[in-house]
Amino acid sequence: MTATLPCRSETVFIVDDDTSFLQSVSRLLRAVGYSVQAFASASEFLARLAPGMSGCVVTDLQMPGMNGLELQAALRRSANPLPVIFLTGQGDIPATVNAMRSGAEDFLTKRAPKEELLAAVERAFQRDAQERQQREQLQSLRRRFDELSQRELEVLAHVVQGRMNKQIAADLNINERTVKLHRTNITRKLAVQSVAELTRLVDEAGLFPAPGDNPAT
Numbered sequence: 001m002t003a004t005l006p007c008r009s010e011t012v013f014i015v016d017d018d019t020s021f022l023q024s025v026s027r028l029l030r031a032v033g034y035s036v037q038a039f040a041s042a043s044e045f046l047a048r049l050a051p052g053m054s055g056c057v058v059t060d061l062q063m064p065g066m067n068g069l070e071l072q073a074a075l076r077r078s079a080n081p082l083p084v085i086f087l088t089g090q091g092d093i094p095a096t097v098n099a100m101r102s103g104a105e106d107f108l109t110k111r112a113p114k115e116e117l118l119a120a121v122e123r124a125f126q127r128d129a130q131e132r133q134q135r136e137q138l139q140s141l142r143r144r145f146d147e148l149s150q151r152e153l154e155v156l157a158h159v160v161q162g163r164m165n166k167q168i169a170a171d172l173n174i175n176e177r178t179v180k181l182h183r184t185n186i187t188r189k190l191a192v193q194s195v196a197e198l199t200r201l202v203d204e205a206g207l208f209p210a211p212g213d214n215p216a217t
Contacts, residue, residue: 010055010125011035013082015045015071017063021110025058025087028114034121042066042074051080054132056105056124058117061088061095069095072102081131083124087117141205147189155182157208160199 012034016022019040026036035055039045042059043066057075061068072084086099086107096107105127106120148156151172158168165183169176192198202208 009035010128011037011053012055012121013037013039013045013053013057015039015042015057015059015063015068016087017041017060021060025117028117029121032118042068042071046071046074046078049075049078049080049082053080053082054128056083056085056121056128058085058087058121061086061099062090069098069102072099072104076103083127083131085117085120085124087112138205141201142207144190144201145205145207148186152182152186152189155179156186156198156202159183159186159195160202160208162195 012029014022014025014029014036016025016038017040022038022040026038029036037048039048042063045057046066057071059068059071066074068084068086068088075081075084083105084099084103085105086096087110088108089110099107105124106116108116108120145153154172155168158171163171165176165179169179172179187193187198190198190201192201
C-alpha cells in the first residue's frame with residue numbers, strides 16, 4: 001500500500017478526453033496527497049496555464065483537437081514549460097521515441113502500476129523545481145545586462161571577442177578614452193572584476209549567440 005504524502009505546493013495537471021479515466025486518475029493522485037487539476041482537452045489546459053503554476057502535466061497521447069505531442073510542443077514554447085508524463089492506452093514506438101526525444105519525463109500505458117505513475121510524478125516535480133530555479137537565475141542575470149546602454153552592449157560584444165580598446169574604438173568610430181569609460185561602466189554595473197568573468201556571464205546569459213544559433217529563451 002502506498003503511503004499518503006503530505007500536501008504539496010505543486011500540482012498534477014491531468015489532460016485526458018476520457019472523462020471516466022480522468023476522474024479515476026484524479027482520485028488516485030488526490031488519495032496520496034497530490035493537488036490535482038483535471039482538463040478534458042489540451043486547449044482547455046493551455047488557456048489556464050500561467051507562469052506561476054508549478055508541478056507537471058500528465059496527458060493522454062491521442063485526443064480530439066490538439067494531441068499530447070502537440071501539447072508537449074506548445075508547453076516547450078511557453079513561459080512555463082512544465083514536465084510532461086504521457087499516460088496513454090494507444091502508445092506506439094515512434095510516438096514514444098518522439099515524446100522522449102522532446103523531453104518527456106516518462107511514457108506510460110494506462111495499465112501501468114500506480115507505483116510507476118507516482119514515481120514519474122515525483123521525478124517530474126523535482127525536475128520542475130530544478131528547471132524553474134535555473135530559469136529564475138537566468139532571468140536575474142539578464143536583468144543585470146538590461147542595465148547596460150546600447151553603446152555599452154556594443155562595446156561588450158567586442159570585449160568578449162578579445163579585442164583591444166584601440167580596435168574597439170576604430171570599429172565603433174569612437175575614441176579610445178570613451179571605450180575605457182564604457183568598459184568601466186560595464187564592469188561596475190555587472191559587478192565583475194575581469195574579462196574572463198565577464199565572458200562567463202555573457203555565455204551564461206546567451207547574450208550574443210553565434211551566427212546560426214537560436215537565442216536562448
